[in-house]
Structures are given as structure tokens and as C-alpha cells.
Amino acid sequence: MRFVVIGGGPAGNQAATHAAQLGVEVTLIERDIVGGAANLGDCIPSKAMIATGGAMSYLRRIAGMGVLAAAGTVDLELLRTRITAITADLERANERILRSQEVEVVRGTARLDGPNTVVAETEAGERTFEADAILLSTGSRPRVPEWARVDDDRVMITRDAYPPAELPEHLVVIGSGVTGVEFVHMFASLGCEVTLIVSRQQVLPQKDPEVAAVLEADFARRGVHLLKGARAIGVERTPEGVIVRCDDGRSVRGSHTLLCIGSIPNSEGLALESAGIDLDPGGYVGINHHCQTVVPHIYAAGDLSGKLPLSSVATMQGRKIAEHVVGGHSVAHRHLNYDNAPSAIFTEPEIADVGLAEADAFAEGRKIRVTKVPFAASSRALIDNDPRGFVKIISDPATGVVLGGSIVGQHASELISVLGVAVTSGLRVADIVESMPVHPTLSEALSEAAE
Ligand SMILES: Cc1cc2nc3c(=O)[nH]c(=O)nc-3n(C[C@H](O)[C@H](O)[C@H](O)COP(=O)(O)OP(=O)(O)OC[C@H]3O[C@@H](n4cnc5c(N)ncnc54)[C@H](O)[C@@H]3O)c2cc1C
Secondary structure: OEEEEEOOOHHHHHHHHHHHHOOOEEEEEEOOOOOOHHHHHHHHHHHHHHHHHHHHHHHHHHHHHOOOOOOOOOOHHHHHHHHHHHHHHHHHHHHHHHHHOOOEEEEOEEEEOOOOEEEEEEOOEEEEEEOOEEEEOOOEEEOOOOOOOOOOOOEEEHHHOOOOOOOOOEEEEEOOOHHHHHHHHHHHHOOOEEEEEEOOOOOOOOOOHHHHHHHHHHHHHOOOEEEEOOOEEEEEEOOOOEEEEEOOOOEEEEOEEEEOOOEEEOOOOOOHHHHOOOEOOOOOEOOOOOOEOOOOOEEEOHHHHOOOOOHHHHHHHHHHHHHHHOOHHHOOOOOOOHHHOOEEEOOOOEEEEEEOOHHHHHHHOOOOEEEEEEHHHOHHHHHOOOOOOEEEEEEOOOOOEEEEEEEEEOOHHHHHHHHHHHHHHOOEHHHHHOOOOOOOOOHHHHHHHHO
16 A cells, blocks of 8 residues: 655645554655744744743733843844744654654655656656545645735745844734734734734624634733724735735725735645546645545645644644545544544633534534633632633533633633543533642633533
């Protein structure tokens, strides 16, 4: 059995490693970063920048804990070196793991040449691989609208901002989804003036309004300007910076602007037609619940598959594909359920959720029990001088089974794992209550919300 993987992000890496562990002969072809251009080029650097912003916020917060410290300043060159080092370490670690499993790693740009052949353009020339199974996991890249010309300097996409050449005096962030609000938080924490263009009346339009309200309150406290109900339609460079024009006639002047308006799949150049695979209207490769395309031995995963664009989801798809390649689906196994994927937004406070959302349950007319505990009642949150946010648990009133939950507050991205296990495993609220969390910890709020 020979398995060829195109693209070495979380989806491709995991599929290659796990398939090799299961005894498959694997080749992984990557044109850029082993570990993923979106993963190691965007996800990790953005979190590293947020960690530095968080350190700055911490310095401000500890004044309330009796510590008098200098406000802190950020050295952009040190920050750049740190981010480059983290990414390089992770790339080396990925390569080590792949090689330890005897995965052949090929540096090059790959495409299909029929249903069982992959061709890679490498520095040494073209190489051809015959395959019994193929994974397309080529990821995505930031979307740039026709009305903006990115210049890496003043008009940026996310990858230009880790960190930019200089800290913006006034950054105008376009797009108020997850990426947009994380960058607002990041640059506001670093001391920049920030304006966020919000096309609707709420940041994070897909999220629970109560959750979005906590974030908006934090932005207001930090002096972030929100331009609501405005859609950006043009960006103009001026000698001093940029002007962003909106569809309602308003415009904002800033020193820099950052486009956070989604991503597009890397599906061109793969010669999918040679294997009879079509793209959907968004340019994604359609898959079934085993991540198979219309050609059963050709799989697609990660951002290219148009499911949830998260590293965690890509990784799990990769794992399931490896098992499917060796016929693991014929024994008892759990299907990947995208509805149960936890997700987090690394703002301050952090926001995380999993499973059924309260608003969706109401929209469906579904009976639910909602219990909520604020962190203001948590001894640990008070000790840490950060009592913002809450834990909300949604359960089935008849059975007590946990259906979903939201956490807003410090370490929400870690705490949500408990609810993730509960939702995936069908645990009841009583199981959480009886788990006896350590005292004093933020986890106690989970038990209290489950009461
Ligand atoms: C700013 C930002 C922050 C994010 N933060 C988070 C986060 O906090 N948590 C989270 O879970 N997710 C986050 N994401 C999303 C996450 O990065 C992606 O969902 C994830 O990386 C997708 O994995 P992938 O394997 O599909 O793609 P990628 O990680 O992009 O990997 C695909 C790889 O395929 C390679 N490739 C493409 N075409 C070819 C070809 N023809 N031949 C060979 N190689 C090819 C690319 O070079 C790339 O390395 C973030 C994304 C962005 C933009």
C-alpha cells in the first residue's frame, strides 16, 4: 500500500505519520513549510504575538495585585526573532517525527496526473509517484479582495503582521470574525490605536450575542473604535498611511490596515480534473464523512475540504483518513463529528465554545437546560485579579447529558476541553459535578455551572 500526501500541514502531517505507524509506505510532498503554511505561518505566529500582548496586559493587571512594575515596551526585533525560532523549532520537530516513522518527505509542488499518479516539481526536477491512496491537504491562504492592493507594508494580510516592520500608530482592521478580533486584541495590547470595521451590528456575528458583548465591553475599555454596520469597499494609500472607505459613505484614516476577510482554498494547479474531481463553487474539494472525494481512494482534508478551518479539525481528519486507508472503518470506530469540535478565540478574555449553542437550540425549538456561573464568583479568578466572563453549560433537561457550552474568561481555550470530552463522550452534568476539581481553580466554575 503506497499513500501519497500532498501538503504537510496539520491534516497532511497527521495522516502521513499515523498511516506510517499503521504500516503504510508514505510519501509527503510539501512546497513550503513542513507543519503547514497556514499552521506554522499564521496560526502559531499569531498566538505568539498574542502571548507577547498578553504579557503586556499582565504587567498592567499585576498593579492590582500589589506589584508595581514598569509598563513594558516591545522590541519588535526580539519579537520577530522569537517567532522565527518557534516556527523553526516546530518545523524541525515535525520533520523529525515524520522521518522517525520513515515517511519520505519530498520538497516540491505536487499535482495529480490521473487517479493514481502524483507528479512533484522539485529542485532536482520532476518526480513521479504511483499511489494506491492520495490525500489532498493543500490548505488555504488569506483572501485579498479586488479593491485592495497588499503592499506588505501599510496594507497588510495577516502574514505581514508577525510583527510588521513598525508598530502601527493607528491600525484599521477590516473584518470582525475570529481572525479580525484576535488581531484587534493583539495590537491593542501592544499599545496601538485600533479601529475595527464591523459589517454587522455585533463583532463575531456567528457567536452568542452574550459572548460577543463581553468582548465588545473589553474593546470599549481599551479604547478600540468600532465602526459598526459598515462594509469596507476600498483602501487608498496616502503619504501618511491609509484611508479605508466603507459602503455607507464613512471612511477611516489610519497608519496601516490589515485585511481579515477570510481565506481561499489552495485548489488551483492540482490538476484535479485529470482524476475526475470537480471543485465546489467556493473552490473547495467536496468530501463524504470518511473524507473521500468522488474518487474513493483520493481523500481531501483540512482547509481545502471546506469544513471547519481549524488545525484541530484538520489533524483529526488526517488521523481518520490514515485509519480509513488501512481499512480501519470496517471495525468499531467513531465518525468525525464536526458539530462537536471545540473552538477558541484568543482574545482577552478568551472565548471558547463547543457543541450546541443556546441560540441554535432556541431557533430549533429544542428543549434545553442552561446553567451559567460568572467567574466573579470564582476564588481563583479573584486571586488572579481577572474575574471577567462566565461558564455556560447547555444540557438535555430529561437526561442531564451535556450538549454544549461556552466559556468566556482567562484560560477558556484550555477549560473548554473538559466540556469537549463531555460532549464527545455523552457525559452528564452529574459526571462533571462529581469530578472533584482542584481548589482554588477556574475548573471549579465548570462544576458549579453543571450543578
Ligand atoms: C491568522 C490565523 C490564525 C489561526 N489560528 C488558529 C488557531 O488558533 N487554532 C486553530 O485550530 N486554527 C487556526 N487557524 C487555522 C489553521 O491555521 C488552519 O485551519 C490549518 O492550518 C489548516 O491545516 P491544513 O493542513 O489544511 O493547511 P496548511 O496548514 O496550510 O497546510 C497546507 C500545506 O500544503 C502546502 N501546499 C499547498 N499546495 C501544495 C502543492 N501543490 N504541493 C505541495 N504542497 C502544497 C502548503 O505549503 C502548506 O504548507 C488560523 C488561521 C489563520 C489564518
